Amino acid sequence: MELIPVIGLEMHAEMKSTTKVFSPAKNAYSDISNSNVNKIDMAFPGILPTLNKECLEKAIEMSLILNCKIPDLVMFDRKNYYYPDLPKGYQITQSTKPIGTNGKLKIDVDGKEVEILIHDIHLEEDSASLDHYSYYSLIDYNRAGVPLLETVTEPCMHSAKEAISFLDAMKNIFKYTGISDADSKLGQIRCDVNVSMMEKGSKTLGTKVEVKNVNNIQNVQNTIEYEIKRQTDLILSGRKDEIVQETRRYDEITNTTITMRSKVDAIDYKYFVEPNIPPFIIDKTLIENIRKRIPVLPNEKKLNYIKLGINNLEASILIKDKDLSQYFDNLLALGSDIKLSINWLLNQVQDYINKTHENILEIYMTPDRLKFIIDQVLQNKISNKQAKELFNAVLEKNKEPNILIKELGMEQLNNTDELENLVIAILDRSEEQIEQYKNGKTNMFDYFVGQVMKETKGKANPVIVKEILTNELNER
Amino acid sequence: MFGKTIEEIRASLIKKEVTPEDLIEEAVNNSKKIQNILNPYVTIIDNPTKYVVDDNILSGIPYVAKDNLSTKDVLSTASSNTLKDYVPFFDATVIEKLKQQNAILIGKSAMDELGMGGTGTTCHTGNVLNPWDKTRITGGSSAGSACLVASGIIPYALGSDTGDSIRKPASYCGVVGYKPTYGVISRFGLFAFASSLDHVGVLTRSVKDAAIVVENVSGKDEKDMTSIDIEKNLVSALTGNIKGKKLFYIKNLIDIKNYDNPSDDLKEILNKFKDTIKLLEEAGATVEQIEFESQLLNAIYPTYVCLSCAEATSNDSNLTGIIFGPRGDGENYVDMIKNHRTKGFCSLIKRRFVIGSYVLQKENQEKYFLNAKRVRRLIVDKMNDLFKTYDSMIMPASLTIAPKIKDANNMITGNNQVIENIMAIGNFGGYPSITIPNGFVNSMPIGINITGKVKDDKNVLNIAYALESKMDYKNQIAKGVDIWN
Numbered sequence: 007m008e009l010i011p012v013i014g015l016e017m018h019a020e021m022k023s024t025t026k027v028f029s030p031a032k033n034a035y036s037d038i039s040n041s042n043v044n045k046i047d048m049a050f051p052g053i054l055p056t057l058n059k060e061c062l063e064k065a066i067e068m069s070l071i072l073n074c075k076i077p078d079l080v081m082f083d084r085k086n087y088y089y090p091d092l093p094k095g096y097q098i099t100q101s102t103k104p105i106g107t108n109g110k111l112k113i114d115v116d117g118k119e120v121e122i123l124i125h126d127i128h129l130e131e132d133s134a135s136l137d138h139y140s141y142y143s144l145i146d147y148n149r150a151g152v153p154l155l156e157t158v159t160e161p162c163m164h165s166a167k168e169a170i171s172f173l174d175a176m177k178n179i180f181k182y183t184g185i186s187d188a189d190s191k192l193g194q195i196r197c198d199v200n201v202s203m204m205e206k207g208s209k210t211l212g213t214k215v216e217v218k219n220v221n222n223i224q225n226v227q228n229t230i231e232y233e234i235k236r237q238t239d240l241i242l243s244g245r246k247d248e249i250v251q252e253t254r255r256y257d258e259i260t261n262t263t264i265t266m267r268s269k270v271d272a273i274d275y276k277y278f279v280e281p282n283i284p285p286f287i288i289d290k291t292l293i294e295n296i297r298k299r300i301p302v303l304p305n306e307k308k309l310n311y312i313k314l315g316i317n318n319l320e321a322s323i324l325i326k327d328k329d330l331s332q333y334f335d336n337l338l339a340l341g342s343d344i345k346l347s348i349n350w351l352l353n354q355v356q357d358y359i360n361k362t363h364e365n366i367l368e369i370y371m372t373p374d375r376l377k378f379i380i381d382q383v384l385q386n387k388i389s390n391k392q393a394k395e396l397f398n399a400v401l402e403k404n405k406e407p408n409i410l411i412k413e414l415g416m417e418q419l420n421n422t423d424e425l426e427n428l429v430i431a432i433l434d435r436s437e438e439q440i441e442q443y444k445n446g447k448t449n450m451f452d453y454f455v456g457q458v459m460k461e462t463k464g465k466a467n468p469v470i471v472k473e474i475l476t477n478e479l480n481e482r
Numbered sequence: 483m484f485g486k487t488i489e490e491i492r493a494s495l496i497k498k499e500v501t502p503e504d505l506i507e508e509a510v511n512n513s514k515k516i517q518n519i520l521n522p523y524v525t526i527i528d529n530p531t532k533y534v535v536d537d538n539i540l541s542g543i544p545y546v547a548k549d550n551l552s553t554k555d556v557l558s559t560a561s562s563n564t565l566k567d568y569v570p571f572f573d574a575t576v577i578e579k580l581k582q583q584n585a586i587l588i589g590k591s592a593m594d595e596l597g598m599g600g601t602g603t604t605c606h607t608g609n610v611l612n613p614w615d616k617t618r619i620t621g622g623s624s625a626g627s628a629c630l631v632a633s634g635i636i637p638y639a640l641g642s643d644t645g646d647s648i649r650k651p652a653s654y655c656g657v658v659g660y661k662p663t664y665g666v667i668s669r670f671g672l673f674a675f676a677s678s679l680d681h682v683g684v685l686t687r688s689v690k691d692a693a694i695v696v697e698n699v700s701g702k703d704e705k706d707m708t709s710i711d712i713e714k715n716l717v718s719a720l721t722g723n724i725k726g727k728k729l730f731y732i733k734n735l736i737d738i739k740n741y742d743n744p745s746d747d748l749k750e751i752l753n754k755f756k757d758t759i760k761l762l763e764e765a766g767a768t769v770e771q772i773e774f775e776s777q778l779l780n781a782i783y784p785t786y787v788c789l790s791c792a793e794a795t796s797n798d799s800n801l802t803g804i805i806f807g808p809r810g811d812g813e814n815y816v817d818m819i820k821n822h823r824t825k826g827f828c829s830l831i832k833r834r835f836v837i838g839s840y841v842l843q844k845e846n847q848e849k850y851f852l853n854a855k856r857v858r859r860l861i862v863d864k865m866n867d868l869f870k871t872y873d874s875m876i877m878p879a880s881l882t883i884a885p886k887i888k889d890a891n892n893m894i895t896g897n898n899q900v901i902e903n904i905m906a907i908g909n910f911g912g913y914p915s916i917t918i919p920n921g922f923v924n925s926m927p928i929g930i931n932i933t934g935k936v937k938d939d940k941n942v943l944n945i946a947y948a949l950e951s952k953m954d955y956k957n958q959i960a961k962g963v964d965i966w967n
Contacts, residue, residue: 045571045572048805049800049805050552050570050571050572050800050805050806051550051552051558051560051565051568051570051673051674051800051801051806052550052551052552052570052574052670052671052672052673052674053670054669054670054705054706054707055707056704056705056706056707057707084796086795086796086799086842088799088802088815088816088819089815090804090815093800093804093805094799094800095796095798095799095800095802096796096799274843274844276796276839276842276843276844276847278792278793278796278842278847278851281676281677281678281708281793282677282706282707282708283707284707284708
């Protein structure tokens with residue numbers, strides 16, 4: 007019996023916005039605890055939500071990117087339940103008319119294009135965050151009311167790899183558009199993972215298990231792999247009925263999933279339409295304006311790079327990091343050499359970033375400074391070795407490369423007459439060495455080059471020196 | 483100020499015959515006296531700080547707000563033990579507007595707990611008594627507000643109205659109760675009962691005063707997405723000219739033959755209603771009787787119960803005692819919340835929450851909650867259709883005088899006679915709706931209600947104004963209680 011995993015994801019992404027989705031408090035969850043809290047976030051009596059237009063527009067943007075159908079009306083619903091992290095006792099979300107339905111996203115899985123089907127995408131508010139200690143818990147309301155975009159896929163993925171590729175693609179889109187910083191270290195990405203096993207050839211899905219609140223991509227992978235193994239083992243050992251429809255949670259320490267509640271205990275959220283936000287029609291021109299401002303997205307960008315002659319691997323690396331690719335685009339816009347630019351970017355610049363963890367768009371080595379260095383190499387004004395020294399010096403001293411190149415005495419000697427005189431002078435006093443050279447000791451040529459370099463303290467342009475030397479030696 | 487209208491008090495203030503300080507002293511002294519007799523207050527503010535008389539017509543004049551309006555630094559309990567010590571740190575928009583206009587808040591009036599009652603007997607501070615007869619209820623939930631205005635202590639009091647919570651006590655207490663079109667007064671800061679039905683409104687002793695107050699606190703509020711702007715000329719629209727206006731009443735509810743064993747009170751109320759209709763006709767209006775499917779009429783009450791309880795159970799989920807209110811006892815948060823709510827709410831409220839929760843349950847939602855929404859839509863469609871022909875509907879505000887306290891039925895299923903709940907139509911459709919006094923039966927005041935189309939507040943007010951001027955009940959003060967000896 008061959009079993010195929012069937013995987014669906016619910017991906018929650020905390021959105022980037024000035025203020026929270028239904029209150030004027032600042033959307034900055036990582037600030038000092040409880041410093042960005044409005045009476046609305048804490049549900050004091052008499053409060054009402056007001057919808058943040060910025061969040062709505064970003065939600066529409068994501069809906070368009072995922073090729074979703076935009077509803078005729080924007081409306082919200084209440085999801086009712088009691089929990090200490092939910093001050094109102096209900097979450098404002100979208101169930102009747104999500105901001106997008108029936109979408110799809112093409113992603114790259116190991117060089118193969120796979121289409122992921124999107125059931126819906128909806129805008130909602132986050133809850134407060136809880137920190138549990140032995141005898142008490144702490145509540146941070148900074149997160150209460152932070153805008154969340156939840157993307158729900160169809161059960162259309164069949165491996166952890168596909169699921170991870172989808173999440174990576176989504177993260178990239180979020181970063182490119184600025185809809186979310188999508189930083190899973192900060193808990194900005196959280197997933198509910200649905201896994202079931204289907205017999206090959208069968209059309210009926212197996213019993214679905216939901217693993218809630220998996221908080222980073224690596225854990226999503228672990229969860230899926232664990233569930234596939236757990237369910238497969240149970241089926242193959244004839245204990246299929248032990249797979250029950252239930253909600254589990256991922257345990258990071260044991261790297262397993264643990265039962266939380268079965269379907270019989272499922273919470274009835276008593277959804278109903280939020281009466282405080284009157285449904286409204288989305289202006290068609292607004293949708294078109296949002297569509298127009300969607301930036302070039304990673305997939306498209308990759309194709310553009312390949313058209314420029316950049317190879318698949320390098321293009322993939324460049325688009326993976328929005329800022330890196332932005333930096334590269336800036337270099338290209340300045341007219342910097344493509345091949346050298348990639349080389350410098352993926353080596354020296356990346357090394358520096360890896361070491362310092364600075365934001366590439368904020369480092370002192372701006373694209374125009376890097377281009378200056380690359381240009382010096384291209385024009386044979388400095389050697390590669392010197393260029394690297396210059397690069398490091400610029401970052402170390404925070405000084406312009408065109409000044410440093412002089413201070414470090416790196417300007418090459420390109421003056422042919424001057425070099426010619428120098429070569430003649432050296433050859434005139436090296437009769438013995440010329441003799442050896444003529445007698446077949448050809449590596450003496452490098453000796454002469456070395457002499458010129460020594461005299462010029464390495465500044466002589468080696469190409470020109472070699473040319474002059476060849477001529478002079480032939481004449482003697 | 484005692485027994486005076488806003489315009490009269492304003493004139494005295496401008497002529498400097500009185501100062502705001504005089505008014506405050508008088509109102510606070512009277513308030514303290516009446517509190518001992520009728521119990522209308524949760525809080526009397528005896529040291530208000532602002533005493534300015536300026537261009538604003540409401541400046542320097544004391545008023546009272548219902549205790550479910552959030553008032554900064556002033557106890558706001560909604561008459562519930564769950565909020566018995568809650569002092570908000572922000573003002574409701576309507577309170578803020580009045581503050582900006584230098585109106586003087588001198589107290590917070592008692593109400594049925596969280597707005598969910600129609601008697602004034604479920605306040606955590608005890609029963610509010612009717613100023614015309616202490617053995618009777620004021621009606622509710624805006625009980626204290628109606629009581630205080632009827633007693634003549636202040637010219638106006640703010641109330642809230644989810645089913646008829648302003649307009650029914652207005653009827654029982656012989657005052658004007660006006661709830662404007664849904665959204666005209668921002669709900670920000672009003673402790674929600676049922677958001678889609680909740681309105682802020684006003685109780686006064688004259689139609690003009692009601693128009694003055696609402697005109698000055700109305701308008702779109704960025705904190706309330708359901709708020710709207712209407713034309714700011716409610717007062718100037720009061721011409722008293724209603725020639726050519728068309729009104730209707732629902733025939734099947736006015737026909738005495740449809741009532742088994744009608745009491746003398748009922749007969750008299752229906753007769754008075756017909757007399758009042760004649761007054762309208764004399765003033766040049768047409769009044770027609772129409773048939774309204776009794777199936778729909780019978781559905782008003784269950785529909786109201788379903789929708790209001792469902793929204794209430796969700797709206798009041800913030801009352802957990804965790805962030806504010808007395809912290810409940812318990813080993814874990816569930817027990818703490820349970821303890822807080824079990825101790826805090828009166829049984830009537832718990833009953834409403836059980837109903838609300840039941841009708842929202844997945845397996846029941848379609849049958850109860852969603853059907854109730856559909857019926858609401860049918861009723862509103864029918865009304866909107868009628869409003870294509872008619873300017874407004876006119877009906878008795880109640881077919882009884884204020885009941886005796888001992889007969890006050892606090893059960894939700896209490897008085898489910900169709901006509902006793904008909905004013906909820908005004909909440910279903912968000913219609914402007916006003917109750918004005920319509921004389922006396924058995925020495926107790928009765929009221930008549932006019933309900934019009936959305937945003938047509940001017941017309942509704944003007945019809946009420948015309949009618950008021952043809953009767954002798956304008957600015958009447960309760961005579962039942964002699965509090966001044």
